[in-house]
Amino acid sequence: MKKLMIIGILLLMLVGCGAEAGEETAVPTNTPTDSGMGMGGGMGMMARHMAPIPEDYAGLSNPVAADEESLARGGDLFTTYCASCHGDGGMGDGPAAATLDPAPVAIAHTSQMLGDDYLFWRISEGGQGDPFNSAMPAWGSALDEQARWDLINYIRALGSDTAPSMGGPGMGGMMGGRTYDPAAEATRQAEMLVQAIEQGVLTQAEADLFAEVHAELEANMTRGMQMQGNMGQMQAALLAQLVDLGHITQAQADQFNDIHTRLLEAELMQ
Ligand code: HEC
Structure with missing residues (x-):
């Protein structure tokens, strides 16, 4: 019975946000340009991840520790409100x-490289308006601040190999889908780089440098780091930290940025 109720509520919410988007914005959420972009709109994704964080949110940091209680609360909320998409x-x-364009993001993965402030903003205000124009609902009035921070703790845990939450309350839910798999991500990246070389976007040496710096980024991601900003700001901060630590040179950081931009522009990565 409870499951049926939850599904009912979710359906209502889906219908609800469709109607709202139609009423409040003249721009249709599914623009033909977006759907014509092949891999789910690479450039669209880039614009979204580089979007400037509004003043009300910029600089916020998560006041809720990612302890067992928070992850349990976040897991329950996630199953109820987020897993359907x-x-x-x-x-x-x-x-x-499958029916959404732009498609829901692999937030287990992207949340590793997005600041607390960016995530809190996006969960609070959803996907109405530029550059998002998406079905992502705004949760600012439905979920209190602690709930939104619990969710951020949970989605970050979903995408880290140290996640105590794997198999926890949110997992084994009824919505199905993949779980974050670092090996699968590595394979996907290797394939993407082969494609980039084939298409003449990168040389072999550039692909090697990209893979090397990317591995450093992944290994040091979120370690003792301030988690604020959109993806561009986070990447810049993390690269600067790697240079400071002597893991990479400034020249490698610059080259990585250049290669990264070219891969985004070629829509080979998100
Ligand atoms: C109706 C489907 C739907 C539901 C339900 C939904 N989302 Fe989303 N969400 C989306 C879509 C589509 C996007 C991608 C477009 C965008 O960024 O606005 C997205 C984007 C996001 C982003 C931005 C990630 C990034 O990489 O920029 C976050 C964070 C997020 N959702 C969190 C949540 C959380 C937490 C919940 C539950 C409280 C939730 N979403 C529920 C559809 C949904």
Whole structure:
């Protein structure tokens, strides 16, 4: 019975946000330009991840420790409100995902490189308006601040290999979908780089440098780091930290940025 009620509420919410988007914005949420962009709109994704964080949110940091209680609360909330679109594992492949354009994001993964302030903003205000124009609902009035921070703790845990929450309350939910798998991500990246070389976007040496610096980024991601900003700001901060620590040179950091931009522009990565 409870499951049926939850599904009912979710359906109502889906219908609800469709109607709202139609009423309040003249721009249709599914623009033809977006759907014509092949891999789910690479450039659209880039614009979204580089979007400037509004003043009300910029600089916020998560006041809720990612302890067991917070992860348990976040897991329950995630199953109830988010998994229908983002999937139980937060990989963007819930049952409602197939019909949405832009598609739900693999937040288990992207949240590793997005600041507390960016995530809190996006969860609070959703996907109405530029550059998002998406079905992502605004949760600012439905969920209190602690709930939104619990969710941020949970989605970050879903995408880290140290996640105590794997198999926890949110997992094994009823929405299905993949779970974050570092080996699969590595394979996907290797394939992407082969494609980039084939298409003449990168040389072999550039692909090697990209893979090397990317591995450093992943290994040091979020370690003792301030988590503020959009993806561009986070990447810049992390690269600067790696240079300071002597893991990479400034020249390698600059080259990585250049290669990264070219891969985004070629829509080979998100
Ligand atoms: C109706 C489907 C739907 C539901 C339900 C939904 N989302 Fe989303 N969400 C999306 C879509 C589509 C996007 C991608 C477009 C965008 O960024 O606005 C997205 C984007 C996001 C982003 C931005 C990630 C990034 O990489 O920029 C976050 C964070 C997020 N969702 C969190 C949540 C959380 C937490 C919940 C549950 C409280 C939730 N979403 C529920 C559809 C949904």
